[in-house]
Amino acid sequence: MKAVVMTGAGAPDVLELRDLPVPRIERPTQVLVRLKAAGVNPIDTKVRQRGTFISNGSPDILGCDGAGIVEAVGSHVSAFGPGDAVYFCFGGLGGSQGNYAEYAVLEQHCLTPKPQSLSFEEAAAAPLVLITAWEALYDRARLCAGQRVLIQAGAGGVGHVAVQLAKGQGAAVVTTVSDTQKADFVKKLGADLAILYPEEDVVEAVLAWTEGDGVDVAFDTVGGETFYQTCEAVKVYGDVVTLLQPSELGNLKGARQRNLRIGLELMLTPMLLNLQEEQAEQAKILRECGRLFDGGSLRVEVNQVFPLAEAAEAHRQLEAGSMVGKLVLGMD
Structure with a gap:
């Protein structure tokens, strides 16, 4: 798969597009998602500047927000199946792979059905905020x-x-x-x-x-x-x-x-401390927001969509400030 990895901590130039193996489902409660888009957030630029919170020896891939299509599920997954469109906030802080990539594996309790009224790019812009x-x-x-x-x-x-x-x-x-x-x-x-x-x-x-x-x-x-x-x-x-x-x-x-x-307020706390119940509660928030999106009472503003290979440029624009809405990386 194509993925943007951090070659070290520093300026946007440390972000590099590489070919990596597609991650595998390792636990029966996990889901493999083929990502269609990833949101770009200020936390991504801070982690890039300072380094990840956790390092497990794997290439560091940023990106907490993602949206895509379920590709495969573990044997204990009942809420989702191949072909389901989902969005979520998980990964990208180190340890767990982020979403600047074409595929990601995560636990089913982190996932929420993508709002039908949103494109994948809009859905990927939404979770963290x-x-x-x-x-x-x-x-x-x-x-x-x-x-x-x-x-x-x-x-x-x-x-x-x-x-x-x-x-x-x-x-x-x-x-x-x-x-x-x-x-x-x-x-x-x-x-x-x-x-x-x-x-x-x-x-x-x-x-x-x-x-x-x-x-x-x-x-x-x-x-x-x-x-x-x-x-x-x-x-x-x-x-x-x-x-x-x-x-x-x-x-x-x-x-x-x-x-x-x-x-x-730090919505990253459940990820940082591995609080699974709280991660599931945050997924419920996204589910409720999905109803608001589909009911027409909520919208998310996508300022610009960059190709995955241009993640560094997206970081430069975000760090320049005065941004209206959100920046997104598109995988297609």
């Missing part, structure tokens, strides 16, 4: 109907699905964007207000929108100093969920004074 936004808003922040929520970087990969999930929960949504084109994009997704952060003070704009109260829930997808800015826009006893490490230069005094509840 869907699970991240779902867990952050619904599980960490316990977002409820009628609440007001701030989503930082609403046109990005996680942000643009978070806007939709928040609106689907019956919340009012304010989000930050860098230009008017992105503002139009997030408003079409349902955002009630788009703040142009290069031109406006985000905290002042949020407080004006909430008549001085602040939002009930804030979702920081940016990290660093943005985390502390986000806290300033949240009401007393409100919730903040962040994906990234806050800057060491910030101060949580104001957040403590207003008794904010701060949550950390």
